[in-house]
Amino acid sequence: MLAAVLQIRDGALNVLLWQRAMEPALGRWALPGGRLGASEDVQSSVSRQLADKVDLREVAHIEQLGVFSAPDRVPGRRMVATAFLGLVPCDADPAVPSDTRWHPVAALPDTAFDHAAIVRDAQDRLRAKLSYTNLGFALAPAEFTISALRDLYRAALGHPVSATNLQRVLARRGVLVPTGRTAASGPAGGRPAALFRFAEQRLRVTDAFAVLRPPSGEPGLDGAPGTRRSASDLVHPVVT
Amino acid sequence: MLAAVLQIRDGALNVLLWQRAMEPALGRWALPGGRLGASEDVQSSVSRQLADKVDLREVAHIEQLGVFSAPDRVPGRRMVATAFLGLVPCDADPAVPSDTRWHPVAALPDTAFDHAAIVRDAQDRLRAKLSYTNLGFALAPAEFTISALRDLYRAALGHPVSATNLQRVLARRGVLVPTGRTAASGPAGGRPAALFRFAEQRLRVTDAFAVLRPPSGEPGLDGAPGTRRSASDLVHPVVT
DNA sequence: ACCGGTTTTCGCCTTATAATCGAAAACATG
DNA sequence: CATGTTTTCGATTATAAGGCGAAAACCGGT
Numbered sequence: 001m002l003a004a005v006l007q008i009r010d011g012a013l014n015v016l017l018w019q020r021a022m023e024p025a026l027g028r029w030a031l032p033g034g035r036l037g038a039s040e041d042v043q044s045s046v047s048r049q050l051a052d053k054v055d056l057r058e059v060a061h062i063e064q065l066g067v068f069s070a071p072d073r074v075p076g077r078r079m080v081a082t083a084f085l086g087l088v089p090c091d092a093d094p095a096v097p098s099d100t101r102w103h104p105v106a107a108l109p110d111t112a113f114d115h116a117a118i119v120r121d122a123q124d125r126l127r128a129k130l131s132y133t134n135l136g137f138a139l140a141p142a143e144f145t146i147s148a149l150r151d152l153y154r155a156a157l158g159h160p161v162s163a164t165n166l167q168r169v170l171a172r173r174g175v176l177v178p179t180g181r182t183a184a185s186g187p188a189g190g191r192p193a194a195l196f197r198f199a200e201q202r203l204r205v206t207d208a209f210a211v212l213r214p215p216s217g218e219p220g221l222d223g224a225p226g227t228r229r230s231a232s233d234l235v236h237p238v239v240t
Numbered sequence: 241m242l243a244a245v246l247q248i249r250d251g252a253l254n255v256l257l258w259q260r261a262m263e264p265a266l267g268r269w270a271l272p273g274g275r276l277g278a279s280e281d282v283q284s285s286v287s288r289q290l291a292d293k294v295d296l297r298e299v300a301h302i303e304q305l306g307v308f309s310a311p312d313r314v315p316g317r318r319m320v321a322t323a324f325l326g327l328v329p330c331d332a333d334p335a336v337p338s339d340t341r342w343h344p345v346a347a348l349p350d351t352a353f354d355h356a357a358i359v360r361d362a363q364d365r366l367r368a369k370l371s372y373t374n375l376g377f378a379l380a381p382a383e384f385t386i387s388a389l390r391d392l393y394r395a396a397l398g399h400p401v402s403a404t405n406l407q408r409v410l411a412r413r414g415v416l417v418p419t420g421r422t423a424a425s426g427p428a429g430g431r432p433a434a435l436f437r438f439a440e441q442r443l444r445v446t447d448a449f450a451v452l453r454p455p456s457g458e459p460g461l462d463g464a465p466g467t468r469r470s471a472s473d474l475v476h477p478v479v480t
Numbered sequence: 481a482c483c484g485g486t487t488t489t490c491g492c493c494t495t496a497t498a499a500t501c502g503a504a505a506a507c508a509t510g
Numbered sequence: 511c512a513t514g515t516t517t518t519c520g521a522t523t524a525t526a527a528g529g530c531g532a533a534a535a536c537c538g539g540t
Contacts, residue, residue: 041309042309080282157454162528209371412498425516434518451526
């Protein structure tokens, strides 16, 4: 039960780590987590563990990342961990305990166990899902300009992003809606930017990323009609 | 530790289930699996469990599906299961124990616990990955005609697929290569079909499915150059 | 009030990829 | 050799993404 909680800070992707005060891996930096309780599922459990580190209301999205189970991943005793990816909007600055810090994923400190690999997987997952879902909602504030959103995507993806293209791709998919309001101009003037928000605060997959689509009226030769869920209500869609 | 092992049989997607001979859920159909050993990771473990049910050499691909952990998913005692997706090429017909059968996923029998939901997740994962990976290799024989492959995709996706389009989409991506040989004509004559094979037998993600790409030379403003893995060597890519 | 400087926004065009359609190719049978 | 069947291929259309530059909307200073 571990979580890689990511947030964009100062234009870079950061992850929440705490410094271990005991063996094994004393002094190294580790992902927050804990043991699974008897009457909770893994998702509730990880949420509960995180409550010690950050204000839970700040975590906009959380999902399973995978199971890490190499027998020797934790020296001494057998530990099988279910890892999660958590995302915090960039305008939140949750209070964290004194042993806990945000670290840029591009320059991790000395990490414990296989936690560096888990962070890499989390980053990969985030990058991929930014492409074909509305996952940006979990990184952005409630209201934002396109430029601000562009900066978030650039930090998360690790490469420059065209504001024009971002705007249109997201608008066409219906994930971005204008609020009608505008932001104040910057110090040097310039046209005031329109404010946008994400249409939904829940993960949704872009339909169009599926290739080899059904002809058109998509008759479907599945058995059990009505049993099949439509692509758009898959919350934790599809890949790993 | 459970596996939903899928195979196309008689033009429909099937899953391997065994009938429980003990409580709880006596008589119901369950996914094969077992407990994690002390010195193995979950993937090795599931492979080991499957060895009892099918010839392992027949399983062309296996990957993590997710953790199922609702406290009451198994009545009586606490069971947290890591579920896997396994795929068997359609030309294999592994010998299975007498309590084990293939069942069409469209018409599952009385299933135990939450196994029906796991099978649905497995099917969703397969459908999605057929779109943007070369995962078809795990469903198809070593050599096949486009028509045969079309039938496999149709069965897995649940909707009609154009052979022409399938051919070119996969060829353009470089996942399909002609062997040069041709199949024998059918009983009614017709032009003999060319035989193809998948270029690789390992999962590979189509690069192009990523949107919001880097400008062109993809400079990348990541830290730690060389640390980052390229999209194409992600074996278990990216989504869930 | 006007002018240069700045930032955002929008329309037009190009490119990339997928889907559709129909004609031609290659075989079997009578 | 004509006919029917199946596959293959080229040409075309459709859709989505990326690139580019002009126009819009604000600033501060002259």
